[in-house]
Amino acid sequence: MSVAAPPFWPAERALTRAELGRRQFAMLASGSIGFGVFLSGFVISEPAPYELFMAGLIGLFALTGALKISAGTAPLLVLLLLFNAGGLVALTQMATLAGGPMYIAVSTFLALSAVFFAAVIEADWRRLKLIYNAYTLAALATGTIGILGYFNAFPGAEMFTLYDRAKGAFQDPNVFGPFLTLPAVFLVQRIVTERLVTAPLKLVPLAVLTLAVFLSFSRAAWGLYAFSILLSVGFMLLKERSSAFRLKIAAIAAVGVVMMILVVLVALQSEKVSSLFFERAELVQSYDSARLGRFARHLLGFQMAMEHPLGIGPLVFGPIYGEDTHNIWLKALLDYSWLGFAAWIVFTFLTLGMGLKILLRERPWQPFLMAAYSVYVGHVAIGNVIDTDHWRHHYLIFGIIWGCIALERRWQRRGPMPVEPAPNGRAMTAA
Numbered sequence: 379m380s381v382a383a384p385p386f387w388p389a390e391r392a393l394t395r396a397e398l399g400r401r402q403f404a405m406l407a408s409g410s411i412g413f414g415v416f417l418s419g420f421v422i423s424e425p426a427p428y429e430l431f432m433a434g435l436i437g438l439f440a441l442t443g444a445l446k447i448s449a450g451t452a453p454l455l456v457l458l459l460l461f462n463a464g465g466l467v468a469l470t471q472m473a474t475l476a477g478g479p480m481y482i483a484v485s486t487f488l489a490l491s492a493v494f495f496a497a498v499i500e501a502d503w504r505r506l507k508l509i510y511n512a513y514t515l516a517a518l519a520t521g522t523i524g525i526l527g528y529f530n531a532f533p534g535a536e537m538f539t540l541y542d543r544a545k546g547a548f549q550d551p552n553v554f555g556p557f558l559t560l561p562a563v564f565l566v567q568r569i570v571t572e573r574l575v576t577a578p579l580k581l582v583p584l585a586v587l588t589l590a591v592f593l594s595f596s597r598a599a600w601g602l603y604a605f606s607i608l609l610s611v612g613f614m615l616l617k618e619r620s621s622a623f624r625l626k627i628a629a630i631a632a633v634g635v636v637m638m639i640l641v642v643l644v645a646l647q648s649e650k651v652s653s654l655f656f657e658r659a660e661l662v663q664s665y666d667s668a669r670l671g672r673f674a675r676h677l678l679g680f681q682m683a684m685e686h687p688l689g690i691g692p693l694v695f696g697p698i699y700g701e702d703t704h705n706i707w708l709k710a711l712l713d714y715s716w717l718g719f720a721a722w723i724v725f726t727f728l729t730l731g732m733g734l735k736i737l738l739r740e741r742p743w744q745p746f747l748m749a750a751y752s753v754y755v756g757h758v759a760i761g762n763v764i765d766t767d768h769w770r771h772h773y774l775i776f777g778i779i780w781g782c783i784a785l786e787r788r789w790q791r792r793g794p795m796p797v798e799p800a801p802n803g804r805a806m807t808a809a
Contacts, residue, residue, distance in 0.1 A: 418770045421549060428770060445497055448784055448787075450496075450500060455493045460718070463717060463718070464716070472694060481713075488773045491773050491777070496778075496781040513560060521590030521591075544593035546590065554590075554594050557769075558591050559603050560606075563753055566610065571614070574630075584634075611631065676708060679708045693713075694712070705761070706762075733751045734751070736783065
């Protein structure tokens with residue numbers, strides 16, 4: 379004779395067809411987001427697979443109603459669209475349009491990609507882990523390719539270098555190096571905050587990323603890498619003030635510094651590496667301080683911007699002076715007009731201010747925000763000597779920070795919020 383289960387034993391409820399469909403769509407959507415992030419590490423030519431895939435994915439999310447713009451992400455959308463509206467104004471000043479319209483089209487797509495990432499993160503904060511894992515895999519893949527290419531480890535390896543500098547699956551070493559920074563910062567955070575027994579598993583990929591950044595021989599990347607890691611550790615020290623935690627950070631930092639020095643020393647055993655290193659290690663290169671060098675071009679460019687409030691159009695400055703602006707503020711003035719420049723200024727300081735305001739609040743997404751914010755501050759700094767305008771990972775960082783800003787806004791209005799059902803069918807709460 380069978381005995382009925384007591385009423386306090388919850389019976390398993392079969393999923394309805396609609397619920398099953400929503401769950402399958404959520405899994406497919408998250409997998410597609412991760413794959414799109416992974417593709418961001420491979421931009422050898424344009425349009426890259428990343429653009430083609432993400433354009434389709436953003437369109438699909440919009441058509442199915444899965445892409446929702448909230449009050450938390452609306453400022454990101456408005457300011458980046460104003461920035462690109464300034465680019466359209468600058469187009470009207472070009473004698474021949476040439477590649478100008480395509481340049482602004484790519485800028486607009488990248489702006490929409492930032493809004494997309496912010497929206498999907500706000501919808502489910504757990505996607506941050508997926509995004510970081512996919513980004514780390516992409517960084518390790520393109521970083522390994524760059525290292526192997528630099529040492530001519532296989533036939534045709536020269537396609538992954540430029541001017542004897544590693545560039546991985548990118549067009550430029552100056553983009554390749556900065557791309558690797560965010561996953562490196564996050565690995566450092568995990569080494570510091572998780573059990574020490576798991577540290578060796580993270581030190582190996584960190585060593586790969588460190589060597590790849592070093593072989594890019596990008597001074598901006600070197601500075602960004604060191605600054606972002608130090609800033610992230612500083613934020614962790616502000617968050618956790620216990621003596622034991624600080625001692626742990628000091629010990630790990632000492633081991634990390636020794637490891638990085640060893641990686642660099644091993645690389646310097648190569649005559650090819652050492653000669654280029656000592657050349658690139660000079661703070662000011664000849665092309666920086668020459669009569670029409672980088673810094674002279676900055677001055678001439680700002681003078682030109684004062685005379686052309688509507689801008690001069692995308693990609694016009696380079697042919698005039700032989701090199702592009704290499705300064706994001708000047709780029710905004712000349713390629714996006716005063717309107718675009720004003721939007722970029724507001725966007726930058728709003729992102730810095732709002733991100734800092736919520737940075738140390740105990741939230742499930744705090745580690746992801748802390749890593750992205752540390753790297754973003756570094757990008758703002760190097761923007762004074764390099765053009766970060768079309769860096770795909772830069773816009774992903776925008777999306778991560780603004781997604782967390784939107785999450786915080788929801789938290790303040792409603793308290794800890796449930797998110798999409800977890801694979802086991804139970805709702806997870808951000809608490």
